[in-house]
Amino acid sequence: MPPKELQSRKQQNKSIKVNSDESLSFPTINILDNDCLIKIFLYLPIKDRMRIERVCKRWQTVNQQAWSDIKELKIPEALNFIESYSVKIDTTERAVEKLLLRCGRFLNKLEFETYFTFRRLVIMPLIAKHCHNLQCLILYLKNHSNSDMTLLFLNLHKLERLKLSVLNRNDFRDVCLKKLTTNSMPELSLSSNSYVFPGTYCGRINGGGAIGIQNMKNLWNLRFYQFYFEADELKLIVCNESITYLSLENCYFYKCINLIANLRGLKYLNLSKVRDVNDSFLIKLAANYSTPVTNDGINAVSKLKKLTTLMISHSYKVTDSALSKFVALKVLQCRYCKLVRDFGAIELLQNAPHLEEIDLSSTSVSTRFLNAACNVAISRANAMPLKIIVSWRLKLIWSRPRCISKSVLIVEWEERDDKDPYYFFDDDDDDDYDG
CATH class of the missing domain: 1.20.1280 (Monooxygenase)
Structure with a gap:
């Protein structure tokens, strides 16, 4: 190698060494x-x-x-540190294990957003062992053993909200609900997401699970989706008087739905897609409640398109605007509903062609309502007679038109009883209200 080239290379190596030493000198x-x-x-x-x-x-x-800042964890959203976690189940299991080992003790909420099949069946024991501070647990169950669920419930002492969604009826045995160590859990949601025949493949609440729910004394929010109930189990559940929010969407009842009426403190009841709901059940349900009914409740009932009888007397917060939607009504009893006035009551007359009897005693309807009833009665295509019962006070100021036969319009007056505690009218009431 020529001397000049050798000298140049030595200088280059020296420069690299100096730069390396200088980099090491920095913190x-x-x-x-x-x-x-x-x-x-x-x-x-x-x-x-x-x-x-x-x-x-x-x-x-x-x-x-x-990991102390991780309070909530969603699976599989949190698994973005592995590649293609949806391809290899073993990889997914190991990833979940790693996360729970690191942040499990700090978690307040753990949510599985989809169904997982864990081959090694270690995830539930890991949750039970490391996630003692969980307050909310949302699980989609597929091929999990009942012993794992029992172990899980035995160790979650701070649980406040539990949501379990099972893919197949064999994935979850409700008896493990008896193993919940906390009786203070306020929210429980159980869902069976198979499309099934009633009582065959859908979720089933048996005696053990029903006893577990009965013992949850702070439970106020209870949800079931696509479950099957029989009388013995439902009797135990409705004994829990703390339940105020009950959702039974798409559930099946074997001759026992009337037991729900025993829950006296209900503020919310979802019976969507429940085939067992009928008029007798609704009447019994309403009869057990003394809490004020409002337009919200009446609007909800108006979705029952085949409802023919509605009795809402003494519902002091109901207004006439809630009545016009009941197009299939035959009988309406709405006594002592002070906020019921002419406009909505007239709309009901016009919209319900099969209406046979309407009792608006001690409401705020005026002679305008009676005049509208005359027009409706004579224009009915089916010639069906209409019976109306209104306040005795209107008798003093209204006269039947001669052209209106009693065979098409029957007007009766409530009997005046000054001792009736519900006669709270005074002399200044707006008898001639016209709006």
Whole structure:
């Protein structure tokens, strides 16, 4: 090698060595103590926290303490640190294991957003072992053993909200609800998402699960979706008087739906797609309640398109605007509903061609309503007679038109009883209200 070229190479190597030494002279992140590293790691997303463990053994150890800020975890959303987690089940299991080992003790909420099949069946024991602070647990169950669920419930002492969705009826035995160690849980949701025949493949609440629900003394929100009930189990559930919010969408009842009326404190009841609902059930349900009915409740009942009889007397918060939607009504009893006035009552007369009897005693309807009733009665295509009962006071100021026969319009007056506690009218009431 020529002398000049050799000298040039030596100078180049010397320069590289100097630059390397200078770089080492600058402070690096590793000069920080473990507490500082933990605070830095807390700013990283989950994906990067998992990756930094590959840097060195120290970082791997320190990173175990950098998860205290993770209070909520959604699976599989949190699994973005692995590639194609939906392809290999084993990879998914290991990823979930790693996350729960690191942040499980800090979690308040854990949610599985889809159904998983875990081959090694270690996920439920991991939740039971490491997630003692869980307040909310949402699980989609597929091929899980009842012993795992029992172990899970025995260890979750702080649970406040539990949502279980089963893909097949064999995925969940409701007897494990008896193992819930907390009787203070306020919310429980159970869902069976198979399309099934009643009582065959849908979720079933048996005696053990019913006893577990009965013992949850702080339970106010109870939801079932596509479950099958029989009388013995439903009797136990409705004994829980703390339930005020009940959803029974798409559920099946074997000759026992009337038992629901025993829940006296209900504020919300969802009976969507329940075939067993009929008029007798609704009448019995309403008869057990002394709480004021409002337009919200009446509007909800108006969705029952085949309802022919409605009795809502003494519903002081109901107005006439809620009445016009009941187009199939034959009988309406609406006595002592002071807020019921002419406009909505007249609309009901016009919209309900099969209306036979309407009792508006001690309401605020005026002679305008009676005049409208005359027009409706004579124009009915079916010539069906209409019977109306109104306040005795209107008798003093209204006269029947001669052209209106009693065979098409029957007007009766309520009997005046000054001792009736519901006669709270005074002399200044607006008898001539016209709107």
